[in-house]
Amino acid sequence: MLTPEAALSLVTESVRPLSPRRFPRHEALGLMSAEPIRADRNYPPFPRAMMDGYAVRVADAGRTIPVVGEIAAGRQIEAVTGEGTCIEIMTGGCCPPGTEAVVQKEHVRREESNVALPAEISPGQHIAPPASECCEGEEVLPSGTIISPLAVAAMATFGIEIVTAIPRPSIAIITTGSELAAVGVKPSPVQIRDSNGPMLAALAAERGIDISFSMTVPDRLEDVLTAVATSTDKDLVLIAGGVSVGTYDFVPRALKEYGAEIVFHRVAQKPGKPLLMARKDNQILFGLPGNPLGCHLGFHRYVAAAIYLMGGKPLSPTYTGRVIQLIRPKSGRTHFIPAQAFWQDGDWSLQPLPGVSSADVFHASKANSYLHIPPSCEDIAEGGVVEFSLFRD
Numbered sequence: 533m534l535t536p537e538a539a540l541s542l543v544t545e546s547v548r549p550l551s552p553r554r555f556p557r558h559e560a561l562g563l564m565s566a567e568p569i570r571a572d573r574n575y576p577p578f579p580r581a582m583m584d585g586y587a588v589r590v591a592d593a594g595r596t597i598p599v600v601g602e603i604a605a606g607r608q609i610e611a612v613t614g615e616g617t618c619i620e621i622m623t624g625g626c627c628p629p630g631t632e633a634v635v636q637k638e639h640v641r642r643e644e645s646n647v648a649l650p651a652e653i654s655p656g657q658h659i660a661p662p663a664s665e666c667c668e669g670e671e672v673l674p675s676g677t678i679i680s681p682l683a684v685a686a687m688a689t690f691g692i693e694i695v696t697a698i699p700r701p702s703i704a705i706i707t708t709g710s711e712l713a714a715v716g717v718k719p720s721p722v723q724i725r726d727s728n729g730p731m732l733a734a735l736a737a738e739r740g741i742d743i744s745f746s747m748t749v750p751d752r753l754e755d756v757l758t759a760v761a762t763s764t765d766k767d768l769v770l771i772a773g774g775v776s777v778g779t780y781d782f783v784p785r786a787l788k789e790y791g792a793e794i795v796f797h798r799v800a801q802k803p804g805k806p807l808l809m810a811r812k813d814n815q816i817l818f819g820l821p822g823n824p825l826g827c828h829l830g831f832h833r834y835v836a837a838a839i840y841l842m843g844g845k846p847l848s849p850t851y852t853g854r855v856i857q858l859i860r861p862k863s864g865r866t867h868f869i870p871a872q873a874f875w876q877d878g879d880w881s882l883q884p885l886p887g888v889s890s891a892d893v894f895h896a897s898k899a900n901s902y903l904h905i906p907p908s909c910e911d912i913a914e915g916g917v918v919e920f921s922l923f924r925d
């Protein structure tokens with residue numbers, strides 16, 4: 533059976549970044565830019581006062597001189613800083629011609645219309661010269677930058693309202709199982725509520741993706757096939773349940789009838805062994821285990837990777853930390869154990885939260901990470917080092 537490492541490699545080999553599109557600046561947050569951001573003007577565009585104070589000549593250090601004008605931020609006045617006079621100026625104001633330094637308000641003694649200047653004034657102090665931060669035409673952010681709030685500030689500074697960036701993938705969520713009742717409908721004694729649909733939508737929402745198509749279908753080949761065929765316009769299709777070997781597990785067959793090529797099916801991992809990945813043209817389809825933790829791990833490790841790669845972004849890193857409780861691995865497969873990771877004394881401490889079964893989401897809902905326990909691993913004593921991945925970056 534495929535190892536989790538080999539399965540992740542197949543995801544990375546199969547998934548291509550989506551084609552860049554143009555986005556209004558406010559919609560581009562968190563996307564990977566696909567064009568450089570350039571300055572449309574020098575910055576600062578004028579010699580900018582960095583402090584509230586006085587625009588002066590250096591030769592006037594130690595003298596008491598008259599204040600002959602005032603410049604507020606955003607105001608232009610006809611004035612020159614000549615020797616023997618100074619001009620009061622506010623932070624963000626444009627220093628008048630002749631200004632050699634700005635002396636902080638707190639460092640002068642004001643006596644009516646005169647100020648006594650300090651004995652030492654350095655040339656250029658508290659002035660940001662034009663173009664000192666960047667020059668007109670300069671590349672401020674290269675193509676391939678994740679658009680952060682500071683990148684948004686850079687774009688706004690240079691009047692950029694539209695940016696070319698790689699979109700997030702569109703996702704369809706299909707849950708299948710004749711035992712599933714929608715949340716809000718009273719389940720019969722042999723039904724359970726669909727928790728995978730809401731969980732997958734929440735996992736997508738954490739990555740900035742709204743789900744525009746989701747449905748629950750019974751375990752019937754035609755219904756699974758119809759649901760998949762209705763999702764042809766989506767970049768990613770997630771089908772939870774029905775991917776194992778049960779008589780009514782129709783997902784592998786439905787995907788073949790849909791015309792998708794199965795990239796892999798079954799991974800030597802616990803939970804989530806029945807995981808399937810398929811591809812049709814540029815569309816990627818995942819058959820996720822119905823078992824809620826297997827479904828969660830399938831998203832966390834493989835679907836999330838596909839989302840990042842489609843968005844042109846790097847995969848999330850893994851870390852190492854020390855377990856604070858003995859672990860007795862039972863599985864011949866790689867075991868992903870839900871855990872609470874916390875930063876303590878300069879290291880990650882890891883509290884395993886194994887739960888009573890691999891379907892137990894209640895223990896796992898206190899977790900923020902998965903421990904990666906290799907197959908045939910001996911007991912890991914308290915303080916032992918293990919690899920782990922965080923649910924969120």
Ligand code: AMP
Nearest residue numbers: 707709726727728729773774821822823
């Ligand atoms: P399956 O992968 O369809 O064999 O399902 C494995 C287990 O997960 C079964 O106990 C299902 O009842 C349960 N299950 C499947 N789909 C869901 C779902 N959407 N929400 C909650 N549990 C589910």
Ligand code: MG
Nearest residue numbers: 709773774822
């Ligand atoms: Mg089922």
